[in-house]
Amino acid sequence: MQTDIDPRSLIGRKVFDRDGAKIGTVDEVYLDDATGAPEWAAVRTGLFSRDAFVPLAPSSLVAEALRVPYERSLIRDAPDFGVGRHLSPEQELQLYHHYGLDLSSPPAPPPREDRSFGRIAGETE
Template sequence: MEETVQTDIDPRSLIGSKAFDRDGAKIGTVDEVYLDDATGRPEWAAVRTGLFGRDAFVPLEPSEVVDETLRVPFTRTLIKDAPDFGVGRHLSPEQELQLYHHYGLEVPTVGEPGPPAGGEEAKRVAGAGE
């Protein structure tokens, strides 16, 4: 069976999707998607993990949507150890920087997706319960 890889991520269709780590192990379900305030592009997904429902933030770049699932190119351990900021609020620029550093990602410069230098935040779109 051929996999369908989607590069442009529609945040609303992603909510409720299953998320998997780089080894194909299930991480959880996408609860919310956060958009960059400056560009409007989907930037982070909050993935509900485990029995007790902790949300782990994962970067949507370089993740891919494959056959209606989110494939995150990091280990399950790294994802579960991501900073926990809670869901339902904006991510501050400082929180975004912590996430970029946690995943070892280069912090984008102005004009690129990522935490803007001007102090704008990532806003969330409707979550699974809305």
């Protein structure tokens, strides 16, 4: 991770869509196998207690919340792989396609924030 933000500190943060509507809360953070950088957040939407995967690269931290540049409906329609398990390359590919992300371009830097928060949460697999 190229920032001083501990990926575990994202867990429990509220998540808002591009229009400022609350989507849910970060339940787990998934790291890139090759770089160890945070790549996906599993967001508990509250809708039937479902977690939706959201890419972290184009997202930003504002105050104590995660702002993602997608509409709520797109996030809620994301493929459901369940949480607590490793994402396979095929599942990641499905998520990249769902969000219209270009796999040929280099990934954007991880989210940054203006302040540091001390919340520590357990690691995910």
